[in-house]
Amino acid sequence: MNVGANAPEEYGDYFAWGETDPKAYYDWSTYKWCKGSDDNMIKYCTSSYYGTVDNKSTLEQSDDAAHANWGGTWRMPTVDEIKELVNNCSWEWTIQNSVNGYKVTGPNGNSIFLPAAGNRWHDEFKNTGGGYYWSSSLAYSSHAHTLNIVSDLTDCLSSPRYIGLSVRAVCP
Numbered sequence: 117m118n119v120g121a122n123a124p125e126e127y128g129d130y131f132a133w134g135e136t137d138p139k140a141y142y143d144w145s146t147y148k149w150c151k152g153s154d155d156n157m158i159k160y161c162t163s164s165y166y167g168t169v170d171n172k173s174t175l176e177q178s179d180d181a182a183h184a185n186w187g188g189t190w191r192m193p194t195v196d197e198i199k200e201l202v203n204n205c206s207w208e209w210t211i212q213n214s215v216n217g218y219k220v221t222g223p224n225g226n227s228i229f230l231p232a233a234g235n236r237w238h239d240e241f242k243n244t245g246g247g248y249y250w251s252s253s254l255a256y257s258s259h260a261h262t263l264n265i266v267s268d269l270t271d272c273l274s275s276p277r278y279i280g281l282s283v284r285a286v287c288p
Contacts, residue, residue: 126215149215
């Protein structure tokens with residue numbers, strides 16, 4: 117289930133990328149790893165155009181919402197793990213307990229349900245017809261890789277780091 121949820125179809129909490137607690141307002145002005153704008157990054161920056169370069173492109177364990185909330189070896193998936201899920205599993209758009217989402221079935225026959233939980237932008241819920249899940253991988257300094265799902269699309273894309281998205285933890 118999603119981090120912050122109590123059942124597979126629950127949306128759970130929303131997190132900005134690299135933050136470990138949900139919040140009421142999602143914007144560059146409230147984002148932990150910048151000084152108010154996308155061109156003023158202070159951590160996880162690979163280009164001086166976006167701020168102070170540290171060349172970190174994968175979340176540290178202390179900034180991983182899955183690990184911070186669930187402990188143990190739980191963590192957010194990498195972009196390669198998301199691509200593997202997209203490319204090697206079968207995807208069926210369905211409804212589980214009145215919630216839209218995808219039943220994702222792996223080659224071994226095991227399945228998970230990913231709810232179409234939308235996202236948080238400012239203090240609003242947006243795009244609840246789709247689901248958006250963070251990876252632990254930076255796409256470029258102001259964006260991180262995401263799993264995006266809607267009824268006719270599953271893809272690995274990217275989103276601005278300040279937006280509140282769901283986290284589906286993995287445990288290797």
